[in-house]
Amino acid sequence: MGVKMIKRSYGALLSIVVFCMLLLLHQMYTDDFMSPLSRSATHRSREYVRWLKKSEQEIRNLITHQYNSTYKNPCWYNNGSLTCLPYFYLAGMPKCGTTDLWSKITQHPHITACGWNPAMRATTLCRKEPHFWGKHRFKYGETIHSYLKHWKKFAQQLEDKTLPASKQIVGDGSASTFWQLTYRNNVSYRNDPLEYTTAQLIRFIQPQAKFIVIFRNPSERLYSQYNYQKDRSIKSADNFHDCIVHSIDKAHVHMKNFTLRESAYLRRNDESPLWIPRIFLGFYDVFVTDWLRSFPRNQFLFLRLEDWKKDCVNILPEVFEFLSVGPISKEDIAIVCRNEAENVNKLTKETMLPRTKLLLDEFYRASLQRLAFELDDNRFLWND
Numbered sequence: 001m002g003v004k005m006i007k008r009s010y011g012a013l014l015s016i017v018v019f020c021m022l023l024l025l026h027q028m029y030t031d032d033f034m035s036p037l038s039r040s041a042t043h044r045s046r047e048y049v050r051w052l053k054k055s056e057q058e059i060r061n062l063i064t065h066q067y068n069s070t071y072k073n074p075c076w077y078n079n080g081s082l083t084c085l086p087y088f089y090l091a092g093m094p095k096c097g098t099t100d101l102w103s104k105i106t107q108h109p110h111i112t113a114c115g116w117n118p119a120m121r122a123t124t125l126c127r128k129e130p131h132f133w134g135k136h137r138f139k140y141g142e143t144i145h146s147y148l149k150h151w152k153k154f155a156q157q158l159e160d161k162t163l164p165a166s167k168q169i170v171g172d173g174s175a176s177t178f179w180q181l182t183y184r185n186n187v188s189y190r191n192d193p194l195e196y197t198t199a200q201l202i203r204f205i206q207p208q209a210k211f212i213v214i215f216r217n218p219s220e221r222l223y224s225q226y227n228y229q230k231d232r233s234i235k236s237a238d239n240f241h242d243c244i245v246h247s248i249d250k251a252h253v254h255m256k257n258f259t260l261r262e263s264a265y266l267r268r269n270d271e272s273p274l275w276i277p278r279i280f281l282g283f284y285d286v287f288v289t290d291w292l293r294s295f296p297r298n299q300f301l302f303l304r305l306e307d308w309k310k311d312c313v314n315i316l317p318e319v320f321e322f323l324s325v326g327p328i329s330k331e332d333i334a335i336v337c338r339n340e341a342e343n344v345n346k347l348t349k350e351t352m353l354p355r356t357k358l359l360l361d362e363f364y365r366a367s368l369q370r371l372a373f374e375l376d377d378n379r380f381l382w383n384d
Contacts, residue, residue: 071158073169074206082155083148085206087169088323091178092214093281095224097305098175100341101214102128104316105171107336110325112154112163112170125153128173133198134180144205169325177202178213179287181265199294209299211291212319216305217382218282218368219352219360225278227349237350244356246274248363260367261286282364284380285371292374302375306384312337 067074068082075084090105092098106113114126130136132147154170157163177198202209216224226240250272255263264286291300301322308315313333320327372380 071165072167073154073158074208075155075158082159084151084155084158084170085148086151086172086209088171088210088212089177089202090171090173090175090212090214092175093179093216093221093284094175094278095221095228096175096214096216097308097341098173098214099128101212101303101308101319102171102173104312104336104339105212105319105323107332108320108325108328110164110167110169111323112168114170114173125157126150126170129175130172131174131176132172133202134174134176134178138181167325169323178211178291179265179281197290197294199291203294207295209295210301210323211295211299212301212303212322213288214303214305214308215284215380218284218364219357222276222279222282222360223352223356226276235349237353237356241353241356241359243274243276244279244359246272247276247279248359250275251279251363261290279363282360283367285367285374288371288374302377302380304379306382307379309341 066076068076071084073084073087075082077083090098090102105111112125114128127150130147130150132142132150136142137147151170154163158165158168181198215221222244223240226243227235251263254266258266260283264280264283266280288302301319303315303319313330316333316337317327368381372378
């Protein structure tokens with residue numbers, strides 16, 4: 001009887017071992033061959049690390065030449081074909097004026113105007129927002145090869161001398177480059193310590209890249225985005241206040257379990273209609289710190305939307321000087337700055353309630369203090 005019991009126990013144990021081995025083999029198989037879109041959050045996190053290593057190797061294999069000194073823009077010949085990257089990146093947060101800033105920057109004759117041309121009813125040489133770094137490489141599986149193809153028409157015009165090679169530059173106007181890491185949606189953060197950032201990868205490719213970053217008072221930014229969203233049928237100052245009370249409470253609960261940095265990069269879903277998912281984007285200091293770890297301060301121009309709206313005629317020449325494209329006349333600057341602001345929410349909206357503004361200002365206060373310290377600029381406290 002005892003022998004039979006031992007045999008049965010041994011058989012059961014053997015079955016468990018075999019089952020575990022099969023399960024392990026299945027997981028190894030799915031790690032290597034399954035689409036990342038169908039994996040668990042942890043698998044997606046590991047997939048990102050593998051993707052990053054693969055991307056770095058692809059970049060090493062592809063970008064092995066020195067930039068060609070004939071061109072001001074970073075370009076080189078790859079198998080006889082001129083290949084280019086953007087000279088600068090216009091970044092920032094949603095509803096901080098990047099579209100208007102872009103439309104006016106690209107009025108300079110030596111900055112190629114990517115984007116939609118209403119007169120031609122077509123996209124120009126390139127799209128304003130390819131969104132490669134922050135979104136498309138994860139969501140749609142785009143590679144560095146497809147990103148480089150995005151600048152092909154620009155490169156052809158440089159090569160054909162349609163554009164002045166020694167002066168012409170092009171930029172990437174994807175604001176999401178600064179803050180979005182789409183693969184992190186619903187990722188288990190304890191298995192993903194935010195070791196890798198977009199800044200690190202761009203630094204690897206373009207150590208001399210320049211960045212124009214525009215911010216706005218984070219409380220006002222969030223209210224503007226709330227009013228801009230098309231998925232909220234009922235918009236009012238009172239409803240926004242209810243949303244903020246709920247979202248701040250949820251945010252504080254979340255930050256008890258995760259670091260501020262993890263929270264800032266997180267795009268967290270909440271079933272409540274009162275939840276505002278981008279409340280964490282107001283922690284500007286987190287993103288600035290990450291970028292300044294990869295690039296020196298003099299490769300950034302930090303702006304405020306509030307200043308841009310009031311003083312375009314003085315700020316626009318500063319932007320051109322930062323990009324080293326040469327000045328344009330004061331008369332032309334005045335004409336450009338008189339143009340109507342782009343992508344402005346023209347819907348009638350109520351003023352934010354004072355009590356809501358107080359809640360948000362307090363929520364963001366410590367972050368803005370760190371930001372002002374990091375940039376050595378008290379304008380970013382938004383005390384004006």
